[in-house]
Amino acid sequence: MKNLNEVIDFYKKKNLNIPDLFQWGTGYFDVMKIDTIAKRDEAISLLSFSRKSLYKIKLVKGKCKCHYADRTIEIDNYALIFVNPMILFLLEEMQEPVKEYFCIFNDDFFNNFGNIRDYSVFQNHENNVFKLPEEVYDEFTAILDRMKKELSSNYEYKFDAVRNLVYELIHKAMKMRGSHSKIPRVSGADKRITLLFEELLALQFPLHSTSDHIKLKKPKDFAEQLSISINHLNKAVKHIRNQTTSEILTERVLQEAKILLKITDWSVSEIAYSLGYETPSRFIYTFRKNIGVPPLVYRAEHI
Incomplete structure (x- = not known):
């Protein structure tokens, strides 16, 4: 209200x-x-x-x-x-x-x-x-x-x-x-759970300043928010998206990381902590493993 x-x-x-x-x-x-x-x-x-x-x-x-x-x-x-x-x-x-x-x-x-x-x-x-x-x-x-x-x-x-x-x-x-009018629909409880998970994930972005921090960092955080077990969440998401909850979460966080590297002057440490990583080194490792280059190299290539 x-x-x-x-x-x-x-x-x-x-x-x-x-x-x-x-x-x-x-x-x-x-x-x-x-x-x-x-x-x-x-x-x-x-x-x-x-x-x-x-x-x-x-x-x-x-x-x-x-x-x-x-x-x-x-x-x-x-x-x-x-x-x-x-x-x-x-x-x-x-x-x-x-x-x-x-x-x-x-x-x-x-x-x-x-x-x-x-x-x-x-x-x-x-x-x-x-x-x-x-x-x-x-x-x-x-x-x-x-x-x-x-x-x-x-x-x-x-x-x-x-x-x-x-x-x-x-x-x-x-x-x-000439687009197709609709994407094929999947009904049922698994779809509802997946859409709720995705909405909770989306509501954490975008980050507007270095004082912003995502609060739901791990699959168990989303499961608790949805009042279901972590196994139930993982099973539903895997059924609908053919990806694990962790994969979708990591993918979305790294999408935000790429945006921040491209359009802000935040340091790698500031980006890491805002995105919920415990240490900058863990963020750098995850970014390089998934994107192929370290964060600063990615930034240099996209300025």
């Missing part, structure tokens, strides 16, 4: 309209347009209150780079970007600040209205960045305009209308690339 009140107070102080559907822990949806530095600062302040489980569909205009742990995608002018909170992502502006027009939402907004995370545009960075010609950029802008208009309307079923517009945007993008 404290977080909810803080966010509502922020909206009021900034003279921003408070979304009608604003209940953290349930459904949340909003549309934002950022075309000035002041608006960017406001959005950053607002989103810092939120859980790190928000999906975003970003329409950007300007020169920028989309950084992932193992790939960087350069954008010259117009692009549509789908952001999954469970996939590490950073947008770097190249010259002037980019203009952003985006919607943000959580899974619960689509409860009983389809599983939004199943769509390929939210699965990996091979499918979620669409470079656009100007005329197509304008078409997507029109869809976001319609979302914003619906949100401010008095229509009884406006949130269903907004959900339809989100799906219209998704399908329009996927048709551009």
